[in-house]
Amino acid sequence: MSAEFADTQPARGHDTPHGPDTPHGGSTEPPAAASSFHLPAGRAAAGPYALDIAPETAGWGHSSLRILELPPGGAHSFATGDSEWIVLPLSGGCTVRADGPDGGTFALAGRRSVFHGVTDFAYVPRDARVGITSPAGGRFALTGARCTRRLPARHGAASDVPVELRGSGTCSRQVNNFAAADAFDCDRLIAVEVLTPGGNWSSYPPHKHDECRPGEESALEEIYYFEIAAAHGTAGLGYQRVTPSGHGRGTDLLAEVRTGDAVLIPDGWHGPSIAAPGHDMYYLNVMAGPGRTREWLICDHPDHGWIRSTWPQQPVDPRLPLYTAPAPAGDPR
Numbered sequence: 527m528s529a530e531f532a533d534t535q536p537a538r539g540h541d542t543p544h545g546p547d548t549p550h551g552g553s554t555e556p557p558a559a560a561s562s563f564h565l566p567a568g569r570a571a572a573g574p575y576a577l578d579i580a581p582e583t584a585g586w587g588h589s590s591l592r593i594l595e596l597p598p599g600g601a602h603s604f605a606t607g608d609s610e611w612i613v614l615p616l617s618g619g620c621t622v623r624a625d626g627p628d629g630g631t632f633a634l635a636g637r638r639s640v641f642h643g644v645t646d647f648a649y650v651p652r653d654a655r656v657g658i659t660s661p662a663g664g665r666f667a668l669t670g671a672r673c674t675r676r677l678p679a680r681h682g683a684a685s686d687v688p689v690e691l692r693g694s695g696t697c698s699r700q701v702n703n704f705a706a707a708d709a710f711d712c713d714r715l716i717a718v719e720v721l722t723p724g725g726n727w728s729s730y731p732p733h734k735h736d737e738c739r740p741g742e743e744s745a746l747e748e749i750y751y752f753e754i755a756a757a758h759g760t761a762g763l764g765y766q767r768v769t770p771s772g773h774g775r776g777t778d779l780l781a782e783v784r785t786g787d788a789v790l791i792p793d794g795w796h797g798p799s800i801a802a803p804g805h806d807m808y809y810l811n812v813m814a815g816p817g818r819t820r821e822w823l824i825c826d827h828p829d830h831g832w833i834r835s836t837w838p839q840q841p842v843d844p845r846l847p848l849y850t851a852p853a854p855a856g857d858p859r
Contacts, residue, residue, distance in 0.1 A: 567786025618664015729797030762805030
């Protein structure tokens with residue numbers, strides 16, 4: 527790992543290798559320290575970014591994530607380089623400008639927070655210069671992936687985001703598929719938002735996507751970025767589990783996560799993501815990999831996949847959806 531991710535502050539909570547749940551033996555590589563996979567808020571800050579994860583610093587080949595915080599009237603510009611990016615408002619709105627013949631200018635209405643609505647977003651291509659301005663200020667996720675094709679810059683309307691309810695009972699969660707493989711065209715980037723009501727488990731059953739098995743499983747690096755809702759004046763928390771799959775680095779992690787934290791998942795069975803009772807959990811998933819086809823194909827953990835068979839007999843958590851996508855402009859709904 528890069529020195530940028532060195533332990534510059536004490537780790538919060540538990541980043542503890544944990545053996546009994548580890549399936550099917552060891553990894554093909556020595557296990558890395560759990561603290562290299564859990565990035566508490568501030569640990570991976572760099573320059574203008576509250577969080578800056580690049581392939582070079584993550585030690586992999588494709589996925590990136592930056593969190594940009596702008597004050598009222600703030601502005602930021604960056605070169606996209608060899609990656610495609612989506613500018614996704616977490617709170618507040620902004621204007622995004624991408625240069626070049628396939629660029630454009632896009633006014634993003636944004637949202638109050640990740641717990642208060644689906645947002646619009648802007649896709650910007652590789653090999654471009656991008657400017658972001660925000661009259662009222664806000665927080666913006668820049669989700670990126672190394673790519674080869676240069677696609678045109680585009681606006682993604684909030685009304686076009688498919689909102690999916692996944693699981694049932696205490697495994698109920700909401701998925702905003704704004705840049706899922708079948709929802710929005712990118713070259714390599716896959717990104718979705720997941721909202722889990724307090725007390726529920728999501729990313730469950732544990733699953734993996736660390737092998738290229740055509741038609742069955744994709745090889746995808748993944749970043750989880752968390753925000754946890756406060757309640758009764760208390761900051762929220764949750765937990766993230768990753769166990770070795772026998773491939774890659776032998777990722778093994780049990781982390782207490784809070785707002786602004788990120789978890790790197792280069793390989794392994796990931797899940798559950800556990801929301802503490804009373805505190806709704808949000809996480810942003812950013813994925814990319816080397817496959818020729820952009821697709822999200824996963825394999826369930828063989829010890830836990832049976833839980834899916836119980837879902838038809840249980841109701842979806844009545845707290846969901848936390849919100850739905852807005853109706854298109856002019857739609858009387």
